[in-house]
Amino acid sequence: xxxVGLHLPTLSVQEGDNSIINCxxxxxxxxxxxxxxxxxxxxxxxxxxxxSNMDKRQGQxxxxxxxxxxxxxSLQIAATQPGDSAVYFCAENGERDDKIIFGKGTxxxxxx
Amino acid sequence: DTEVTQTPKHLVMGMTNKKSLKCxxxxxxxxxxxxxxxxxKPPELMFVxxxxxxxxxxxxxxxxxxxxxNSSLLNLHLHALQPxxxxxxxxxxxxxxxxxxxxxxxxxxx
Numbered sequence: 001x002x003x004v005g006l007h008l009p010t011l012s013v014q015e016g017d018n019s020i021i022n023c024x025x026x027x028x029x030x031x032x033x034x035x036x037x038x039x040x041x042x043x044x045x046x047x048x049x050x051x052s053n054m055d056k057r058q059g060q061x062x063x064x065x066x067x068x069x070x071x072x073x074s075l076q077i078a079a080t081q082p083g084d085s086a087v088y089f090c091a092e093n094g095e096r097d098d099k100i101i102f103g104k105g106t107x108x109x110x111x112x
Numbered sequence: 113d114t115e116v117t118q119t120p121k122h123l124v125m126g127m128t129n130k131k132s133l134k135c136x137x138x139x140x141x142x143x144x145x146x147x148x149x150x151x152x153k154p155p156e157l158m159f160v161x162x163x164x165x166x167x168x169x170x171x172x173x174x175x176x177x178x179x180x181x182n183s184s185l186l187n188l189h190l191h192a193l194q195p196x197x198x199x200x201x202x203x204x205x206x207x208x209x210x211x212x213x214x215x216x217x218x219x220x221x222x
Contacts, residue, residue, distance in 0.1 A: 041215075089154055104212065
């Protein structure tokens, strides 16, 4: 119901530890996936993307893993910092490249 | 210029008002988007323009009317909105893949 939707899943991680945020996608036709970071009061910020012909892609301190068999995507953040505190969304292109659809989001909370 | 700008930042309007949201980018991106985001929810796609033509309308009520005057500008005209339309309205642009978002307009409908 609506009350469930008001609560974002939250991941609490100690500063300096690695964070892993997971996402299950639904559309088998999706072949392009993106992770976004959204800080309070701001628009979503592009972090990293991956196409379905890859199963891993690395950026600066971030790695995205794609498992097409189980339709699962994950974002790994190395050495988590206070500035990483935000809501993280995965997104997929569904049936067409210009139609980017967002998943539910996970709030990352950094413990001092 | 590597950003998407949106005006106004905040807007309060009555249900009988007509107002417009504006979005601008100078990155040469050919696709521009409107998303609506309610609190603690993901952004929901509303409209997509590709090469200044409307390519996607996600069954959005006609009280929301998009316009793309040129490749750098995107407007969202609002008329006779309802209180449940209160949300953060996000504009984004894209060259080939990946969206670049503006900061959004926080809309409150009284």
